[in-house]
Amino acid sequence: MTKVGVLGAGTWGIALARMLAVNGKDVTVWSALPEELKNLRATRRHPNLPGMELPESMHYTADLAELCVNKDLLLFAVPSVFVRSTAKKAAQYIVDGQLIVDVAKGMEEKTLMSMSEVIEDELKNVPGHEHCRVVALSGPTHAEEVARDLPTLIVAAAKAEQDAKEVQKIFNNQNFRVYTNTDRLGTELGGAIKNVIALSVGIAMGLGYGDNAKAALITRGNAELSRLGMAMGCRAETFAGLSGMGDLIVTCTSMHSRNLHAGMLIGHGMSAEDAKAEVGQVVEGINALPAAKRLEKKYKVEMPIVDVVDAILSGKLAARDAVASLMGRNLKKE
Numbered sequence: 001m002t003k004v005g006v007l008g009a010g011t012w013g014i015a016l017a018r019m020l021a022v023n024g025k026d027v028t029v030w031s032a033l034p035e036e037l038k039n040l041r042a043t044r045r046h047p048n049l050p051g052m053e054l055p056e057s058m059h060y061t062a063d064l065a066e067l068c069v070n071k072d073l074l075l076f077a078v079p080s081v082f083v084r085s086t087a088k089k090a091a092q093y094i095v096d097g098q099l100i101v102d103v104a105k106g107m108e109e110k111t112l113m114s115m116s117e118v119i120e121d122e123l124k125n126v127p128g129h130e131h132c133r134v135v136a137l138s139g140p141t142h143a144e145e146v147a148r149d150l151p152t153l154i155v156a157a158a159k160a161e162q163d164a165k166e167v168q169k170i171f172n173n174q175n176f177r178v179y180t181n182t183d184r185l186g187t188e189l190g191g192a193i194k195n196v197i198a199l200s201v202g203i204a205m206g207l208g209y210g211d212n213a214k215a216a217l218i219t220r221g222n223a224e225l226s227r228l229g230m231a232m233g234c235r236a237e238t239f240a241g242l243s244g245m246g247d248l249i250v251t252c253t254s255m256h257s258r259n260l261h262a263g264m265l266i267g268h269g270m271s272a273e274d275a276k277a278e279v280g281q282v283v284e285g286i287n288a289l290p291a292a293k294r295l296e297k298k299y300k301v302e303m304p305i306v307d308v309v310d311a312i313l314s315g316k317l318a319a320r321d322a323v324a325s326l327m328g329r330n331l332k333k334e
């Protein structure tokens with residue numbers, strides 16, 4: 001039986017843990033918050049996934065050594081801001097060549113690394129780690145729907161196709177279809193930048209704009225993402241796929257999207273900090289914004305939607321003036 005260790009007991013970690021357990025995997029979940037494990041063990045429910053019941057077969061541990069040892073696959077599902085600290089603590093227990101999957105979406109502000117690169121970076125600090133196998137699993141996938149076994153498509157992206165194929169085989173089931181891609185950076189970039197674009201759509205909705213504005217921001221948001229990705233050496237097709245346009249569509253239109261919700265609150269006049277507190281769960285678009293700005297500068301690409309979101313969140317531009325700022329740009333070809 002495939003043994004899986006899940007690091008992180010937020011909505012995504014738990015939705016995937018349940019799915020894998022229901023599909024016959026031996027699943028153990030670790031959390032940095034012991035109270036959270038106690039509740040999961042006692043109730044077999046997650047507070048943000050109502051109606052979902054966790055199988056009795058699932059195990060829980062607060063001990064990272066126990067989580068990592070003797071596992072065929074380790075799944076990093078903590079929010080992006082905790083990926084490095086979690087990888088740092090876990091690295092000593094991870095065996096060279098152990099299959100690792102990252103589902104956190106973001107780019108690290110200081111290093112501009114993707115989350116898979118952050119994990120690799122921490123593993124390389126431990127002697128004997130020469131064969132890192134980190135796969136990014138990303139796409140249009142809300143935990144609330146995966147928790148109910150609703151049909152979902154996702155991409156397993158790795159530098160080595162064989163690693164992506166292994167992950168495809170472990171996660172794929174009748175409700176969860178997994179594709180592979182060898183453009184890992186492009187796959188992860190889509191997952192990070194789309195959250196910033198979702199903030200812009202939320203702001204537009206909060207201001208009372210309509211579906212024309214929503215479609216415009218999604219499409220031009222994808223143009224910004226693709227421009228940046230191509231400058232970074234990623235493949236154009238990735239941005240037209242599930243982890244690019246697919247994830248943009250779901251994040252910018254779904255009632256489950258926290259980034260969209262946070263954007264709407266900001267469009268109504270709330271500060272970014274207050275919007276984050278009101279949403280109550282991680283808002284990765286706000287976390288990803290500084291890295292998006294730095295990448296834009298480093299690769300010298302135009303990202304006007306990212307610029308406007310940054311200006312609004314840092315208080316330099318009133319949300320109601322944002323549309324004039326975008327509409328008043330120099331006229332150009334599509």
Ligand SMILES: NC(=O)c1ccc[n+]([C@@H]2O[C@H](COP(=O)([O-])OP(=O)(O)OC[C@H]3O[C@@H](n4cnc5c(N)ncnc54)[C@H](O)[C@@H]3O)[C@@H](O)[C@H]2O)c1
Pocket residue numbers: 008009010011012013031032033036077078079080082086103104105106141142143144281282284
């Ligand atoms: N929720 C989704 O539908 C979804 C889908 C795809 C990808 N993702 C990505 O998965 C990641 C996790 O998202 P989520 O929805 O589970 O977030 P969440 O807000 O539900 O996660 C919070 C969890 O983070 C963990 N945590 C808290 N403090 C920690 C610490 N100091 N160190 C380590 N872990 C700590 C705890 O287990 C807590 O439950 C994000 O990067 C998100 O973008 C989420």
